[in-house]
Amino acid sequence: MSAPVALNRENGMQVEGSVAFVTGGNRGFGLAMAEELRARKASKVYVGVRDPEAFDHPGITAVDLDVTSPTSVAAAARQCDDVTLLVNNAGTGSAHPKGTLDPDLISSAERVFDVNVYGVIRTTQALAPVILDNGGGAIVNVVSDEAWYALPVLAPYSMSKAAVWNFTNALRTDLRPRGVDVLSLHVGFMDTDLSRDLDVPKADPGEVAATTLDRLEQGAEEVLADEKSRRVKRTLSTDDGYYLHPDG
Numbered sequence: 634m635s636a637p638v639a640l641n642r643e644n645g646m647q648v649e650g651s652v653a654f655v656t657g658g659n660r661g662f663g664l665a666m667a668e669e670l671r672a673r674k675a676s677k678v679y680v681g682v683r684d685p686e687a688f689d690h691p692g693i694t695a696v697d698l699d700v701t702s703p704t705s706v707a708a709a710a711r712q713c714d715d716v717t718l719l720v721n722n723a724g725t726g727s728a729h730p731k732g733t734l735d736p737d738l739i740s741s742a743e744r745v746f747d748v749n750v751y752g753v754i755r756t757t758q759a760l761a762p763v764i765l766d767n768g769g770g771a772i773v774n775v776v777s778d779e780a781w782y783a784l785p786v787l788a789p790y791s792m793s794k795a796a797v798w799n800f801t802n803a804l805r806t807d808l809r810p811r812g813v814d815v816l817s818l819h820v821g822f823m824d825t826d827l828s829r830d831l832d833v834p835k836a837d838p839g840e841v842a843a844t845t846l847d848r849l850e851q852g853a854e855e856v857l858a859d860e861k862s863r864r865v866k867r868t869l870s871t872d873d874g875y876y877l878h879p880d881g
Contacts, residue, residue: 645852646771646814649674652715656681656700656756657723659688662775662823665838666720667693669846679713681723681756698723700752710759717770719760721753724775732785742789749793754800761804761813769812771849774801776817778862781869782876805854818845819866820858 653670657663658680670678671692681698682688688695696712699705700723725748729735753774764770780798783791798817805815823838841858848856857863868875 645848645850646718647850648718648846651675651718651770652677652679652713652767653718653720654679654681654696654709654713654716654760655720655722656698656752658682658693659684659695662838662841663720663722664690666722666842666845669839669842670718673846675718677715679716681709698756700756701747703755706755706759709756710763713760714763715767716760716763717767718773719756719764719771720773720775721756722775723752723756724749726787726790728786729788730786733788738788742792745789745793746796749790750796750800753797757804761808764813765811771814771816772804772808773816773818773845773849774804776801776819778819778821778857778859778865780819781865782879784879814849814852814854816845816849816854816856818856818858819862820856821861 648670651670653667653675655663655667655670655678658667659682663680667678667680667690678693679696680688680693681700682695683697683699685695685697696709697705698709725745727741727745729738729741735741757772761772764772774797776798777790777794779787779791780794783795801815801817805817808815818841820836820841822835823841836859844858845856857866865875
C-alpha cells in the first residue's frame with residue numbers, strides 16, 4: 634500500500650488532479666464548489682443529487698444520492714471508488730416562529746439531524762475508507778457560524794451544526810495520522826435560493842468555495858469564510874460571547 638498522501642505533503646492537499654465528491658451538489662454552494670473544483674483542474678468531480686437525470690452541467694458527474702439512506706450512500710461509494718476529496722455539503726433546516734417551546738421542535742430536529750448530522754456521518758463512513766484506499770486525501774465538512782450560537786427560530790439547525798462541528802473535530806483527530814486532512818467550513822448566510830427571501834448580509838458562494846479550497850491547499854483545518862463567522866469565533870472565550878446575546 635502506498636504511503637498516506639497527507640503525511641508526505643509540506644502544505645495541504647492539492648486540488649489539481651484530485652477526484653472530488655460533493656454532496657448536495659445540484660445547486661447553491663454545492664454546485665459552486667463543484668464548479669470551482671473543475672476550474673482548479675480536479676481530474677473528476679462527482680456531485681451527489683436526488684435526481685441525476687435533471688442535472689446538466691458539463692464536466693461534472695451526477696450520482697444518485699440520498700444521504701438519509703444507508704443503501705443509497707453505500708451504492709454511491711461503490712460507484713465512486715476513486716474519490717480522494719469529499720465535501721459534505723448536503724443540509725437542510727426548518728423555521729420555528731414559536732421558538733424553543735414549539736411542540737414540533739423534536740420531530741423537526743429529528744428530520745434535520747438525519748440530514749445534517751447522520752447524513753454527514755453516513756457519507757464519511759462510506760467514503761473515508763475509499764480515500765484511505767486511494768492513498769489519502771481530504772474531507773471538507775460544511776458546518777456554519779451557527780455551530781457557535783443559536784436563534785430560537787432556527788434551533789434545530791443550530792443544534793445540528795454544533796453536532797457536526799464536534800463530529801468533525803473527532804474525525805480530524807482520528808484521520809489526521811492516517812493521511813486524511815479534515816477541514817471545517819464556517820460561514821453565515823450565502824446568496825443562494827435558500828436565502829433569497831432573507832434581508833441579511835450574504836456571502837457569495839463562489840467566493841466561499843474559492844476561499845475554502847485555497848485554505849485546504851494551505852493545510853488549514855478550519856475556515857472562517859466571512860466576517861460574522863470570524864467575529865462569533867473571536868468571542869467564544871470572552872465574558873460576553875456572541876452566543877449569549879446573538880443578533881435577532
